[in-house]
Amino acid sequence: MKELTKFEEILLVVIWRLQDDAYGVKIRQYIVKHLKKDYTYGNLYSALDQLARKGYVEKRLGESTKQRRGRRKIYYTISSEGSQALEVAREMNETLWEGLTRLAFERKG
DSSP: OOOOOHHHHHHHHHHHHHGGGOBHHHHHHHHHHHHOOOOOHHHHHHHHHHHHHHTSEEEEEEEEOTTTTTOEEEEEEEOHHHHHHHHHHHHHHHHHHTTOOGGGGOOOO
16 A cells, blocks of 8 residues: 555545545535645646546436536445545554644744
8 A cells, every 4th residue: 555645644634534525626625724825726626537547436427417518427435445544544643643732832932
């Protein structure tokens, strides 16, 4: 299993949080609102396609609507491989940050 990039890790967590409402626009809105990061749709969809190629997410098409001029939304769900990769990333982060608190980064004046 390959190590996740930080952006892939973010996407998997956001997809997990959004559950059945995880599609491109909602994923990007969540990232902008909660992480204050503004990825282009090109970067977002490129990374989502990469996650799908790796087998970490599965894609499914939603219904076409008049509002979207007949285009269908692409919804994303985390696969079992994606869940495993996310768990490995979480464990690595916890190990890396173990024992360090926010106070450790305060500078003495």
